[in-house]
Amino acid sequence: MRNVIAVVLLLVAANPTMAESILVEAESFESHGGWSLDTQFIREMGSPYMLAHGLGRPVEDAVTHVKFPAPGDYRVSLRTKD
Numbered sequence: 316m317r318n319v320i321a322v323v324l325l326l327v328a329a330n331p332t333m334a335e336s337i338l339v340e341a342e343s344f345e346s347h348g349g350w351s352l353d354t355q356f357i358r359e360m361g362s363p364y365m366l367a368h369g370l371g372r373p374v375e376d377a378v379t380h381v382k383f384p385a386p387g388d389y390r391v392s393l394r395t396k397d
Contacts, residue, residue, distance in 0.1 A: 339381055341365040349374025360394070 342352055342363050350365040357363055367374045383389065 337381060337383065339379060341377075344377050344379040346378045348377040350377045364394075 340362050341350075344365075347365065349369060350367050352363040353366045354363045365377060
């Protein structure tokens with residue numbers, strides 16, 4: 316669950332009080348950790364998405380850094396296949 320939360324928080328962030336938005340796609344993460352890029356649904360999704368194939372065990376977190384334009388409250392959204 317910790318891995319899923321980390322990915323959710325980092326994938327897409329948008330500031331609801333500003334017109335600007337920040338898009339972070341899975342394939343651009345600095346470290347995929349124990350996650351792998353799944354490219355089989357690029358036609359449907361528009362880009363690869365990340366899967367954790369831990370066979371029932373947690374995998375290492377995927378990590379990246381995001382620079383926000385200003386301090387504040389941000390809304391985080393996630394696009395997923397299912």
